[in-house]
Amino acid sequence: MNFDEFTGTVQHRLELPGTGEAVRATRATLTTLGERIQAGEATDLAGPLPMEVDFYLTGAVAEHGQHFGWDDFLDRVAEREGQTAPDDRADVAHHARTVVAVVAEAIPAGQLEQVRDQLPADEGWDDLFELVGSDGAAAE
Numbered sequence: 001m002n003f004d005e006f007t008g009t010v011q012h013r014l015e016l017p018g019t020g021e022a023v024r025a026t027r028a029t030l031t032t033l034g035e036r037i038q039a040g041e042a043t044d045l046a047g048p049l050p051m052e053v054d055f056y057l058t059g060a061v062a063e064h065g066q067h068f069g070w071d072d073f074l075d076r077v078a079e080r081e082g083q084t085a086p087d088d089r090a091d092v093a094h095h096a097r098t099v100v101a102v103v104a105e106a107i108p109a110g111q112l113e114q115v116r117d118q119l120p121a122d123e124g125w126d127d128l129f130e131l132v133g134s135d136g137a138a139a140e
Helices: 003-015 019-036 040-047 051-057 072-080 086-106 111-116 125-129
Strands: none
Touching: 003 051, 003 086, 019 040, 019 051, 019 072, 019 086, 019 111, 019 125, 040 051, 040 086, 040 111, 072 086, 072 125, 086 125
């Protein structure tokens, strides 16, 4: 999957008016995810992704392995997307889930499971993988 296909898929699934909004949702989600997971895992996850997308998980992240929960994740994504109104939270969560589902389609099966294993289920992280099947592939 190349960059245009990736962002086009995100744009289509989120019914966004333009590519810029799809890139913003992708950047916000993956940069924040990159901050939460370990550097090695971010590099592994980024490897199969288009170069422009893999940067968000690796090069755009100042510090990997930060500890924060699902709610803080959504706050960070919302801030990066510029969606800070309380009513925007559901949209932000949907954007993040959709971006992760598109990532699941672009990477080898099971690779996303390694990321999921780093994130504690008791902190609400399972919500991030709601659109991804139990095998780490995008759910149909």
